Amino acid sequence: MSEKKRKKIKEGQFPQEPSRRSFLNKLWIGLGILALLEFALLVMAYLRPNKKETKSRDPETIIEAGPVAKFPLDSVTAFIRGKFYLCRLEDGGFLAVSRRCTHLGCTVPWIDKEKRFACPCHASAFDIKGEVINPPAPRPLDLYRLFIENSIVKVDTGRRIKRSRFRADQVVYAKRVKHETLEN
Amino acid sequence: MGKGRNGILRVVKGQERYRRYLNTFILHFRPRTVPEQTLRFTLTWGLGGMAVVLILMLFGTGVLLKFAYHPFPDKAYESILHLQHDIQFGQLIRNIHHWSANILLVVVFLHFLRVFFTGAFHPPRQFNWIIGLALFLTVLFSNFTGYLLPWDQLSFWAVTICTGMFDYIPGAGLWLQEMIRGGPEVGPSTLTNFYAIHTVILPALIIAFMPFHFWRVRKAGGLVIPRTPEEDSETRGEMVPSIPNLIVREIAMALILIAFILVVSVFFNAPLEGKANPGLSPNPTKAPWYFLGFQEILLHFSPLIALFFIPVLMIIALISIPYIHYPSSTAGVWFVSSKGRRMAIGATVAALIATPIGILVDEYVVDFAVWMPGLSPVISQGLIRLGIVLAVFYGFYLLLKRRYYANKNETVQVVFCFFLTAFIILTITGIWFRGSEMRLVWP
Numbered sequence: 192m193s194e195k196k197r198k199k200i201k202e203g204q205f206p207q208e209p210s211r212r213s214f215l216n217k218l219w220i221g222l223g224i225l226a227l228l229e230f231a232l233l234v235m236a237y238l239r240p241n242k243k244e245t246k247s248r249d250p251e252t253i254i255e256a257g258p259v260a261k262f263p264l265d266s267v268t269a270f271i272r273g274k275f276y277l278c279r280l281e282d283g284g285f286l287a288v289s290r291r292c293t294h295l296g297c298t299v300p301w302i303d304k305e306k307r308f309a310c311p312c313h314a315s316a317f318d319i320k321g322e323v324i325n326p327p328a329p330r331p332l333d334l335y336r337l338f339i340e341n342s343i344v345k346v347d348t349g350r351r352i353k354r355s356r357f358r359a360d361q362v363v364y365a366k367r368v369k370h371e372t373l374e375n
Numbered sequence: 376m377g378k379g380r381n382g383i384l385r386v387v388k389g390q391e392r393y394r395r396y397l398n399t400f401i402l403h404f405r406p407r408t409v410p411e412q413t414l415r416f417t418l419t420w421g422l423g424g425m426a427v428v429l430i431l432m433l434f435g436t437g438v439l440l441k442f443a444y445h446p447f448p449d450k451a452y453e454s455i456l457h458l459q460h461d462i463q464f465g466q467l468i469r470n471i472h473h474w475s476a477n478i479l480l481v482v483v484f485l486h487f488l489r490v491f492f493t494g495a496f497h498p499p500r501q502f503n504w505i506i507g508l509a510l511f512l513t514v515l516f517s518n519f520t521g522y523l524l525p526w527d528q529l530s531f532w533a534v535t536i537c538t539g540m541f542d543y544i545p546g547a548g549l550w551l552q553e554m555i556r557g558g559p560e561v562g563p564s565t566l567t568n569f570y571a572i573h574t575v576i577l578p579a580l581i582i583a584f585m586p587f588h589f590w591r592v593r594k595a596g597g598l599v600i601p602r603t604p605e606e607d608s609e610t611r612g613e614m615v616p617s618i619p620n621l622i623v624r625e626i627a628m629a630l631i632l633i634a635f636i637l638v639v640s641v642f643f644n645a646p647l648e649g650k651a652n653p654g655l656s657p658n659p660t661k662a663p664w665y666f667l668g669f670q671e672i673l674l675h676f677s678p679l680i681a682l683f684f685i686p687v688l689m690i691i692a693l694i695s696i697p698y699i700h701y702p703s704s705t706a707g708v709w710f711v712s713s714k715g716r717r718m719a720i721g722a723t724v725a726a727l728i729a730t731p732i733g734i735l736v737d738e739y740v741v742d743f744a745v746w747m748p749g750l751s752p753v754i755s756q757g758l759i760r761l762g763i764v765l766a767v768f769y770g771f772y773l774l775l776k777r778r779y780y781a782n783k784n785e786t787v788q789v790v791f792c793f794f795l796t797a798f799i800i801l802t803i804t805g806i807w808f809r810g811s812e813m814r815l816v817w818p
């Protein structure tokens with residue numbers, strides 16, 4: 192070590208060029224941060240709600256609502272187990288509407304007299320198609336996938352479908368609409 | 376053994392020794408001496424000490440409750456009923472926990488006001504303000520997570536709508552919501568999560584933050600010295616020993632507070648409604664009382680503004696209070712100056728008048744969604760309203776500034792007073808003036 196260097200070290204000024212020590216220090220700090228990140232990821236993955244598990248525990252996400260003819264036109268039937276309402280519109284079309292208010296998640300009851308869903312929490316209201324007739328709800332009630340097999344209405348409650356407005360293609364019709372309406 | 380003169384002396388000496396042990400023990404966490412002026416009750420109102428006592432009471436009763444409570448949706452409610460009806464003093468323990476928790480929030484809030492209005496956030500106390508805010512948040516979330524545990528209609532729906540608010544936070548909102556709920560809806564996983572957070576994580580945080588908070592007070596040389604604006608902040612009066620001057624005052628305050636909590640807990644039961652029913656929302660459904668200010672804001676502004684921008688702005692404003700560059704330190708002076716006091720009163724009165732008028736006008740007159748149907752709700756329900764509020768406030772602010780020539784200390788205090796009063800009025804409206812379907816009612 193030169194005389195100059197030694198003097199510098201004595202005065203507390205360390206040489207600027209990278210030494211083995213500073214390299215190893217940086218290496219340890221880097222490894223430490225890496226270890227912290229790994230633990231953070233591990234904790235996040237551990238705490239994350241496990242979707243697969245909830246599905247396998249409850250395999251019956253598809254609910255058989257009943258035969259098409261059972262539901263009169265312009266009517267709403269509640270399915271408590273599936274947490275949805277089966278709405279039959281005036282033209283015979285079906286919608287499976289979530290009972291969860293899109294504002295803050297309260298359960299909306301169907302008021303048959305007023306022909307609307309009225310949220311008791313913040314007075315949001317929705318029509319039979321789930322469209323907002325009174326704010327503060329920001330969007331229509333969510334939907335569940337609905338399909339009709341052999342004139343039996345079935346609803347897949349596995350996934351809630353969000354929508355920004357009502358569209359005609361959301362409505363599901365039985366194959367022989369005219370026949371059904373005649374029956375009613 | 377005969378008790379002669381020597382025997383009595385020995386006993387006295389023994390007592391003396393134990394007292395010395397006790398004193399040195401106390402001096403491990405209390406200062407040896409304190410400035411005499413800081414003992415004045417009207418400096419601190421005993422609020423910090425009260426918060427400590429309440430937290431200790433909460434730890435004690437919380438541990439007892441842990442022995443009786445089952446954190447599962449099909450058992451939680453029944454275990455509370457069992458606690459109240461079959462366990463000796465079970466109802467009393469729950470009441471003490473309930474009332475201590477709610478009074479703690481009020482005490483912590485008043486403590487926060489005291490620190491602000493005596494300027495106790497100026498250097499070297501800047502960072503302790505931040506620790507104090509962190510403690511405030513942990514206390515708030517402790518209360519909120521505890522709210523769910525009885526699993527009755529009140530708690531289930533309050534937590535449903537409060538966690539429902541995460542829907543509106545852009546970006547990570549839905550992810551956060553699912554993490555907190557442990558699934559898409561409030562259910563068994565939510566209860567497990569809240570139980571773990573309430574009984575382990577938040578108490579641990581509080582235990583970590585509290586000594587930090589006290590240590591920073593010691594590092595700052597104790598409390599602010601109360602003074603008039605003209606007096607020099609450097610002059611320090613006589614120092615007096617903490618034992619007995621400080622300790623006796625603290626013990627007296629603690630005993631009065633404990634007696635008060637006990638009396639309240641004997642006469643007033645903690646609320647418990649019917650068992651949680653996910654199919655039936657009660658009308659109205661309200662958040663816990665300390666969040667009703669936000670719920671009220673949510674009734675007037677679009678969700679994105681009410682639940683994201685306003686809280687974020689609030690937190691940024693609170694954090695920056697000690698780090699603003701002030702012309703002078705007003706540590707120890709109540710309300711900055713006599714002019715500052717007049718202006719603070721002015722701002723409070725202005726907010727007292729303007730907020731109820733704003734609520735009434737918005738409820739019965741204004742309807743931007745109908746007047747301007749083409750606009751998106753974020754603009755019509757959010758930005759326009761926020762703009763109006765800020766414009767009204769800015770006009771008032773200019774009036775004060777032009778008329779009184781306020782300096783920065785006074786200005787910050789005016790802004791604080793105005794929005795604080797507005798928020799308190801909103802909270803009061805939410806608690807007592809909102810009835811069925813959240814319509815305005817007379818209580």
